[in-house]
Amino acid sequence: MALDRWLLEQHAAGNLPPILRFYSWNPIALSLGYHQRRIPGHWHHFTWRGQPLELVRRPSGGRAVLHQGDLTYALVASGFEGSRMQVYRELCEFLIRGWRSLSIDLHFGDSGRGYIHNPNCFGTATAADLVRPDGTKLIGSAQLRRDNTILQHGSMRLNPDPALFATIFETPLRHSPLPIPGIQAEQIATLIPLLTTAAEDTFGISLVPEALSSSEYQAVQEKAIEFSFIP
Template identity: 30%
Template structure:
């Protein structure tokens, strides 16, 4: 029997509201107030999200953030920093005790990323999972420089990134599905030992990561992506998606959390 999830497209929001929304969806679901949720969203401006355990002062060039006007926000999830710009972002919130969700984080990634896999196929793209035997545990500070376990590849290059946490009996997974990547901005935002190393990393990036536009050689609208990946989650994860709407009171809670937590220096720069 297919499970039923709620589906919500929250559109374009700023970085702190996007992260507050994902946390509140986790919180409400843990209290049984909302069903499992698949959420699509975008970013009001190019934004850098960093993993929960990342140290800003070691990896990020704060002067470059100011120069580009890029807001920084810390995620609940781990992993490396992601520049969110020209992309579709998704999040999944559901209880850990679902019979189709393995206890293993890696296996859960595999099950849930079947929706992303099918979405790419719906766009006419051929993708594959990163080969686990060749998996490199030495993570880069830049998310798209190295694939993690069960992340998706196109022609041997990483094409999407995701991260996961489990709290209060609830699994939260969110991921980035880029149309294009601004390589100049991306590598300017990180610290390197010298400029030569920065430029070498920037130039080698094309051999490590790719995007939908690069692979298809043509422009794909965000609406087309939403259609493809929504259908992909339904078929790939074998679920039924039904429209879901937040109440005005729930939106107020999201904005309050955004200001008090995700807009604070204490949270983002710890």
Template identity: 30%
Template sequence: MQETWAFLDTGHHDAATNMAIDEALLHWHSEGKIAPTLRFYGWKKPSLTVGHFQNVEKTIDFSGIERHDCDFVRRLTGGSAVLHDDELTYSIIVSESHPKIPHSVNKAYYILSQGLLEGYRELGIEADFAYPERELLRDRSAVCFEQPAIYEMVVDGKKISGNAQTRKDGVLLQHGSIPMSFDSNMLFDLFKFSSERLRERQRNAFEKKAISIYDIKKKEHTYSMLKEAFLKGFQKSLNILTEPTELTKDDWHYIHHLAETKYRTKEWNEHRRKKAGSVSS
């Protein structure tokens, strides 16, 4: 019999609220209040999220964030900065002890990210992991900075999706971005560079290493189109049924409180975290 997971489409919110929802779902699942959950969401305006441990003082140009009117928030998960804009974002919240979830970080990524591959196939895009399965299933934690990360998905050698994962209170949270298009000019305006020449060189290098759905299909896609494709993808890959659910008034009260007291604070967002527990691509 197929297991039923909750499916939550929270629509478009600001960056602090989006991160607060993910943390709230993790907390509620750890308490047994909600089923394993697949969540889809978007962003009210361009938003830069930085990894749990990232030193933003050295890397992020906050004047660029102001110029582009971007949101800024630190994630629970690790990895480097991601600009969320024209995309569908997903999160998966499930117990570490769930029979579908391997103990190995690499293997868990491999299992959960199959839904992305299936979703891209629904759109007529043949994506694959940057590394073959035999490499993914090795218990190693990092690869050379200049090479694709072990969990990345690529099309024709170019990265198409970024994902991050953390485990807390016995619960696994994996979330990631599925870009419909990129604005590389905005992206590289949000970082510090020693010279404009270096900024331009890095931007050109990025455009050779990353690709969006629009770049591949040469036509615009909507949030609803991606929602339909990737919902089917995760249902198929995880062999689950999904039941649409909504947040209650009390749920939103908790989320807004968490957003205000944590994800909108300078203390959380601008200081580097120092404890381990997250990985990302």
């Protein structure tokens, strides 16, 4: 989360070009929306496979996301016109295109602001989220905007543990298996080249892999304390 925010700031300052990154989480974690203050008490002391559940604050809004068996994306760019929802639709197009190449059609959700009463991000699907034809939510996204620069990041639910999900959110997991020929759901990294190509085709760009320098990594580490969850 600290890196996503740092990339937003660096792009806004003109120090970095537009950025797309993918990542998974180790250990598992719950990321909480920036304004999400009230959470179930058992989240504070929850352990799974001998490790405590990390609670992390996102710089963007929305509800809690369980990061286990998922792939997270983050996109930082600028120069967009239109409303927040128009920008969501523009940025999500590469996700729709990428998953369509795997014969999985996605469309936007239609839930209203009632999501604020549900602590679970995947409990509702708003117009910023992508759902499958049977109504199950595959991708939940959130945004942070600073002037004309936008960070949009989200979680793609690929291979969740139903028992873990049900214990944390105290509700059954509604999840459709992913019938992807040639790709196993647990092999999350396989999706990254496919979605990268979809982004290049959608936005008409060429993406170049680049790692953080040691000084950049240090700057991100110093920012990380901002995203620790303090009840």
